[in-house]
Amino acid sequence: MRYSYYPGCTLKTQAGASLERPALQAARALGIDLVEQEEWQCCGAVFPLATDEIAPFLAAVRSLATARDRGEKLVTLCAACHHVLKRTNHLLQVGSETRDKTNNYLQLEQPYTGEGQVIHYLELLRDELGFDRVAQKVTHPLAGRRIAPYYGCLLLRPAKIMAFDNAEDPRVMEDLLLSLGAEPVDYPYRTECCGVYLSVNNEEIAGSMVRKIVHAALKQGAEAMVNACPLCHYNLLNLQEKTPGGEPLLPVYYFTELLVTALGLPEEVGDKTR
Amino acid sequence: MVQVEMVDIYIMGKKYVVPASLTIMDALEFAGYQLKRGCGCRAGFCGACATVYRIAGDYELKVGLACGTKVEQDMYLAQIPFFPAVKQVYDLETLAPSNTAIADYYPEIYRCIGCNSCTAVCPQDLKVMQYIAYAQRGDLARCADASFDCIMCGLCASRCPAHIVQYHVAILARRLYARYLLPQAPHLKLRVEEIREGKYDAPLEALMGKDIEELKVLYNSRDIE
DSSP states (O other): OEEEEEOOSGGGTTTIIIIIHHHHHHHHHTTOEEEEOSSOOOOOSSOOSOTTOOHHHHHHHHHHHHHHHHTOOEEEOSHHHHHHHHHHHHHHHSOOHHHHHHHHHHOOSSOOOSOSOEEEHHHIIIIIIOHHHHHHHOSSOOTTOEEEEOOOSTTTSSHHHHOSSOSSSOOHHHHHHHHTTOEEOOOTTTTSOOOTTHHHHOHHHHHHHHHHHHHHHHHTTOSEEEESOHHHHHHHHHHSOBOTTSOBSSOEEEHHHHHHHHTTOOOOOOOTTO | OOOOOEEEEEETTEEEEEETTSBHHHHHHHTTOOOSSSOSOSSSSSOTTEEEEEETTOOOOEEEETTTOBOOTTEEEEEOSOOOOOOOOOOGGGOOOOTTHHHHHOGGGGGOOOOOHHHHHOTTOOOHHHHHHHHHTTOHHHHHHHTTTOOOOOHHHHHOTTOOOHHHHHHHHHHHIIIIISOOOHHHHHHHHHHHTTTTHHHHHHHHTSOHHHHHHHHHTOOOO
8 A cells, every 4th residue: 555645844843753753653564655755845734715826725736746646645644734735635626716827837747636635644544444454453452541532623624625524523533542442532522623823822712722622531531632633732732731740631642652552663763864 | 251140139128239159148248248246157156147038029037047058039138146135144063953943044934835936947957945845844954955056046036935045045954964964074074184284285385386387287287087
């Protein structure tokens, strides 16, 4: 199974050790060949709602077209990159002035009209590999671990375009946790917004949103939270209440960290060039 | 008499008739300009002679180095001997090769809108936008590698709508990479020590004392690797 892989900037910096490295390690162990695109640029991080300007879509279209040319699906890991790439792909699929303008500007050898496919790593595990195959490779089941999945917005909404899971009642992280032997905790607010970039200029509002989410999970007996988005991760970890010792009340992990633990993969030494 | 093919070119909007076989730089001199700036090695290495031009009737702006681009009929020329780009001052010895080392000095790299105009304009055919993408994510090794052939002509910066100075970003990446991440070359260290110890002082002084005719003979009979 060979795929083009679009990491995104955060995975090369802040989330490298906890999100990207374990994901690539697990992929190798599961027999999935993720080939990082030779050239990719920042996706822009936020999908622009004004579609009459083409510049914000150019990086995404270049990556989508390159994967199309290689005949490979494009795999993402960061929820924000996934959101931008998937929605850009849709925008070019449905046919629009943006599609014409973008192609006219880029002058690709073959115009791009959304024929490629973008899938998130979680979809890769669920739809391409299958959670049963993941379960077969588990050597250190997370037995008795009560984990609360947190989805946030970017993977789920807008539901029709993202087509990721049931946007009101998603299951993919619950099913992954089950395949790893853990016990998923059901709680309200798991699909609520974490406050996104409000943590930059209005920490109070973002903090109140995060505390509501974290308290709900704690109340249901969660011992940790799992998620797939670097920005949610940052907010959940930094804006929740702390213990007197300064530790977060509820530890927050990327799903990839639990995946490598359950697969019994050793911690890898970091890339020295970074 | 041999007929020399001539073409019309326009320097700062004024028409000149020059031989078609000339480079832009030679044509400027043929037209009577004496070049004091915007002219260096005349061999495509120094990047001093960046030129923007357009052929009459064509909408596309083109670029090239004046020393290595031939004149064409109806070529409208504009020389860029100097580009007023921001150049940060730093002490390499006090920096660290971190993820944010470049962003600390050139935060405008995050303004890149991905238009790729820089790449389109580069006379060295570098993937300029891509090396800025490497800089954005702190990948000094790739940024240094992808920008290695940069001659710092400034054309990329002249076209950037995000006001990025790509070539100064790139040289910072190469400096950091060479200073902190690449293993030191043992032969270079040895040679520097030899120079410090004065091993080459005497032969250099001997050369300085020779007259021009002797120097010419020595130059023309030198070993070429």
